[in-house]
Amino acid sequence: MQLTKQTLNQRTDHVYDVLVVGGGAAGLSAGIYLQRYLLSTLIIDKGKARSFWMQELHNYLGLPPETPGRAVLKQGKDHYLSLEGDYLNAYVEEVIDEGETFAVKVRIGRNHPTYEVFHTRYLIAASGIIDHLPQLGDMKNVFDYAGHNLHVCLICDGYEMRNQRVGVFGSSEGSLQVAFPLGWFTPHITLFTNGAFAVGDDLRDRFAAAGYTLNEQPIHQFLGENHQMSGVELADGSMVDLDAGLISMGSKYHADYLQGIDLDYKGGNLVTDTMNRTSHPRIFAVGDLKVGMNQVVIAAADGANAATQIWRDIRRTEGTRRVPVAA
């Protein structure tokens, strides 16, 4: 059930089998599998997964290519709730390992928040990442286009940009190197530093050799209408026409709540085994937070793997569970 401030006190004494942090594709898929394994599950979601912002999933098997990311999340949440899983809109602040269980501290609500603690045997970290965006004076101008033709994922949207005039918006020298795989799809590439960092001679030479243009001016705003970005206006008032953009500025990893637990990371990503178990035997990581490709269909598969391995663990301990789990 959807938990609210009014109903969640029915659940705070319960020890869940699995608490899933994050209600994106990975967390919802895990929740569907877990409830079908008759495990008691709570998904805690802070809202607006990365895929929520995707206007069209072009590569998810079984769905028409114009399906919005939020439609997958809506269907997944309905599916999960139909299996009687618990779902709470809240923010997970801290996870404390108590040995057999975890205590999970959450903040509920924004303006007048309340605080609760849930208990669970297993934890699935499905809280994902969110892309850093260009910081312009008017951020609404960025949000108007991000997820439409101002892309954040080359693997997802390289095809959409084929033979287009594409602007790459980076945050460092390294981040601009995405231009080379983008060059598979289009030769018409302009690299924007937004005046925020220097580009060394070596990379400058490689861009020139590939025929890419380097633009080091500060950006004033994106141009366009109806969520279709058509170019960039620079601080000096000049314009650059574009058909699409690719933001390559890194990501924020939503994993602060795990700081108190010793886990293996590679960069910001959690390292897992093939069944998505982290270096902690009762913590699994799925979706964009773990090492691997950031794709919705892979996140969904991660959820299936993690849920199945947790079921195997619990089943091997308990043997059977013939009556539904009581709250």
Added chain:
Amino acid sequence: MQLTKQTLNQRTDHVYDVLVVGGGAAGLSAGIYLQRYLLSTLIIDKGKARSFWMQELHNYLGLPPETPGRAVLKQGKDHYLSLEGDYLNAYVEEVIDEGETFAVKVRIGRNHPTYEVFHTRYLIAASGIIDHLPQLGDMKNVFDYAGHNLHVCLICDGYEMRNQRVGVFGSSEGSLQVAFPLGWFTPHITLFTNGAFAVGDDLRDRFAAAGYTLNEQPIHQFLGENHQMSGVELADGSMVDLDAGLISMGSKYHADYLQGIDLDYKGGNLVTDTMNRTSHPRIFAVGDLKVGMNQVVIAAADGANAATQIWRDIRRTEGTRRVPVAA
């Protein structure tokens, strides 16, 4: 495009980037990703993937839980063809490694077959498995219920069988051990040997201790109507009432065409790395044929991984591909 006997001679001189053997969930997902990477792809399908027989996918994120497997395959094939991938209904007989490319020998048509050879740089083995079914005198009687409430996948359908009277149909002592994880979902289990093999004292004792019934009579037929199996009629005319069945008789692995190539297997499954590459650098395996769980969403993710790694391989060699691939 859908290739036919009339049109395929346009393609036999072409060297595909990737030939995918099998048009199930894994192969179609790979094909969608490959075409979006601007790689020229041919899917060869012999028809009727394992998921084709599934009347309801209950656990695929983004689709209503009553979606038939064949609807996912239909949507996936339409999606793939909309990206201008080639698709041929045929049977792959043999793959020969020519060093830089593979020659793939196919048989087209059943009654008056013709034979063709295609060439490809990479191969994706997505040909899957098919479950062995009980061999009764009237096989139509088996097909009437298989994929409805005569299940083949505990992970998929354990939930559907919760607290039901379930018959387990095995082909060996080992295959009957699926009763123990099934016992997580229901205590009402009858094990059928169909009179085909002996059960040792040790296992017999474990079944008795768990409260399971062992039935060693030959089976005459399944009972039921409208694709809902309601029990079993034994050879001696007696009946056993059931709510559902679980077939556990192993699988046929569709990989004969790879016999001439030295690959690592574990049981009948191909061993792969995390990006689904087999022990051969230009052969990938996805879906049920590889080691791992047999789930539609995992097969779809496999396709994404394999396609992406092949793109990376080719891109690192070629650097760019700015014009669409000509046939």
